[in-house]
Amino acid sequence: IAALGKIPLVLISHKHDDHTGGIDKLVGLTGAVVRSVGSGFLRGLGGPLTDGEVIDAAGLRIKVMATPGHTADSLSFIVDDVRGERSDGKGVVLTADTVLGRGTTVIDNEDGSLQDYLESLRRLQGLGNRMVLPGHGPDLADLSAVTAMYLAHREERLDQVRGALRELGDDASARQVVEHVYTDVDQKLWDAAEKSVQAQLEYLRAI
Numbered sequence: 001i002a003a004l005g006k007i008p009l010v011l012i013s014h015k016h017d018d019h020t021g022g023i024d025k026l027v028g029l030t031g032a033v034v035r036s037v038g039s040g041f042l043r044g045l046g047g048p049l050t051d052g053e054v055i056d057a058a059g060l061r062i063k064v065m066a067t068p069g070h071t072a073d074s075l076s077f078i079v080d081d082v083r084g085e086r087s088d089g090k091g092v093v094l095t096a097d098t099v100l101g102r103g104t105t106v107i108d109n110e111d112g113s114l115q116d117y118l119e120s121l122r123r124l125q126g127l128g129n130r131m132v133l134p135g136h137g138p139d140l141a142d143l144s145a146v147t148a149m150y151l152a153h154r155e156e157r158l159d160q161v162r163g164a165l166r167e168l169g170d171d172a173s174a175r176q177v178v179e180h181v182y183t184d185v186d187q188k189l190w191d192a193a194e195k196s197v198q199a200q201l202e203y204l205r206a207i
């Protein structure tokens, strides 16, 4: 912690434990104020974060952007002045698990939504070319390219599910779709795939 210097403020990107589990320890060590969308993670007097809010802290100007989908409370943070160190002056966006950096983002089966997620990716794409600092994995040079890739990947998966429904019937269960689409995938991964397909079915049945 000493190596990090003074920490005045912690912004929570979303509720998952790997992004929130350490906050009380961190607050105990640093006295930092913690802010988030929901009330569960607020520490100190900063209050909840709101979409579009601009925060000046530690010499940075940070704009809060609601990017729900992975979870209902997912946020991204747009930082315009990072002194040009990492982004060639084009600015960065911290995407947490919305653009994961490595592998595919999972839609939380409690309060995530594929429809919200696709809209959030399009909103991020609308920011133009920025560097991405994702929640897991290396920095990514080009937000436009990454969001285009993520959107294409989702469309491809949705096409597979649409194709399965044409053969199995519109009332097919998530499990039936998995057994139809994921024939070449290890059955150990089918439970995880079923959650993902469930989110896709909810999306397709709502539109």
Ligand SMILES: [Zn+2]
Binding pocket: 014, 016, 070, 097
């Ligand atoms: Zn997460």
